[in-house]
Amino acid sequence: MTRRRIAIIGPARTPISEPFSGGLTAHIGALTERLCQRGHDVTLFAAPGSDRKLPVVELAMNLRLSDDARQDVSMPPEVFMHEHHAYLGLMTSLARQRNRFDVIHNHSQHHLPIALSYLLATPMVTTLHTPPTPWLESAVQVGPTLAMRFVAVSQFTADQWSPLLGAVDVVANGVDCEHWTPGPGGTDLVWSGRMVPEKAPHLAIEAARLAGRRIVLAGPVADPVYFAACVRPLLGPDAHYAGHLDQNALSRLVRTSAVAVATPVWDEPYGLVLAEALASGTPVATFARGGTVEVVDETCARLAVPDDVHSLARAITEAAALDRRAARRRALEHCSIERMMDEYELLLGETVAA
Known part of the structure; x- marks a missing residue:
């Protein structure tokens, strides 16, 4: 050009x-x-x-x-x-x-x-x-x-x-697929994003517990009142807040996680964290809201009924069994x-x- x-x-x-x-x-x-x-x-x-x-x-x-x-x-x-x-x-x-x-x-x-x-x-x-x-x-x-x-x-x-x-x-x-590189996965779940009510990380913690999985959360506390009232009380041995991470640290966390969980309770315009997860080879479990459904497909993600933590827990279990290579392929073909x-x-x- x-x-x-x-x-x-x-x-x-x-x-x-x-x-x-x-x-x-x-x-x-x-x-x-x-x-x-x-x-x-x-x-x-x-x-x-x-x-x-x-x-x-x-x-x-x-x-x-x-x-x-x-x-x-x-x-x-x-x-x-x-x-x-x-x-x-x-x-x-x-x-x-x-x-x-x-x-x-x-x-x-x-x-x-x-x-x-x-x-x-x-x-x-x-x-x-x-x-x-x-x-x-x-x-x-x-x-x-x-x-x-x-x-x-x-x-x-x-x-x-x-x-x-x-x-x-x-x-x-x-997303930069040379920075967000595929990793081995792991046993823990990951949630990343701004700590605000519309992204509802508290629902991710609840769904992770229903699925019997530990979850690590990362992102800026953009709404301290919400975080103090709805997220911090749920933290514990099976729900850890890792803080506001730079891109390198966040990439390491995502590519060594079993599933990336997203919990929008509004209609997300896109969902960049999902593309980052796919590039890392990490399957996705998310509420079927807004533009997020355009980022993923059935090879790399499971969609849950919006706002339903039981549905999300089932999606987490199913997503954990998906092929990590399919997630990476989806990122290279559609999210690069x-x-x-x-x-x-x-x-x-x-x-x-x-």
């Missing part, structure tokens, strides 16, 4: 750095790194504290408010104002630099890059990582949707947005970062040429 000057807009609050806060930051980090490796001139606009090995320009979370403004009883939380200011500053700056980039790839999940895209002479692609939200729907409804290329991370997410956007392109997320990069390069090139 022709060398492109690509701007990537990331989140303003969460740095693109290890240990990653979640699937979105891991995805943006990998995408940025691979675009650079493929010879593109990339600039990543991201939160302060992002990995300096990446071509990062930090978003300016430095709004200075007067004492009078702070006394306004209608003022929203200050972090909201800093984020608003960061994206407002970025978009106006990009509008002034008309020839700096060939294409802009937006992953921010913030409404301003979409709503203000009409200011830009540069074409923009927005990846939809979430279901429709009120802020994003508002921006799409008033924004120049004909000038914006939208792409979803799963067909499920594309279908959710289709009433507003019509047909939406799909580029499924991918090379496939994702080929599709994104084609899409970005088409957007520049349009």
Whole structure:
């Protein structure tokens, strides 16, 4: 592909750095790194504290408010104002630099890059990582949707947005199958992700106990109240919290586990942890929710009735008997970062040429 000057807009609050806060930051980090490796001139606009090995320009979370403004009883939380200011500053700056980039790839999940895209002479692609939200729907409804290329991370997410956007392109997320390498498995189960109610790690512990298996959990405690009330009381000899691990440590944990368990109690747009597990040769047991069902198939996973821990316990037992080589094959054929990069390069090139 022709060398492109690509701007990537990331989140303003969460740095693109290890240990990653979640699937979105891991995805943006990998995408940025691979675009650079493929010879593109990339600039990543991201939160302060992002990995300096990446071509990062930090978003300016430095709004200075007067004492009078702070006394306004209608003022929203200050972090909201800093984020608003960061994206407002970025978009106006990009509008002034008309020839700096060939294409802009937006992953921010913030409404301003979409709503203000009409200011830009540069074409923009927005990846939809979430279901429709009120802020994003508002921006799409008033924004120049004909000038914006939208792409979803799963067909499920594309279908959710289709009433507003019509047909939406799909580029499924991918993982580095040279980093997430197959391992021997083990006897323990693994659960990884953010410790938040919608990912429900407490249900993974309950299902593991019903299946008679020890489980190891890893990930950031994004909701300390939930963790203290619903997860910590369930920990013990058969349920261990390993902490917030970097990619190397997490990869070792996943590839030496018998089954990767996922417990979304909402409709996940994709499910990057499942792709990581498959690349590690680790079969999956998960609730059949949202885009997760597009990541796996019957050769490498068992799907459980949503929110039903007894069904999940049965899925765990069945998944433990699956061929680890089939999981790896599924990752190589459907979940690889090379496939994702080929599709994104084609899409970005088409957007520049349009």
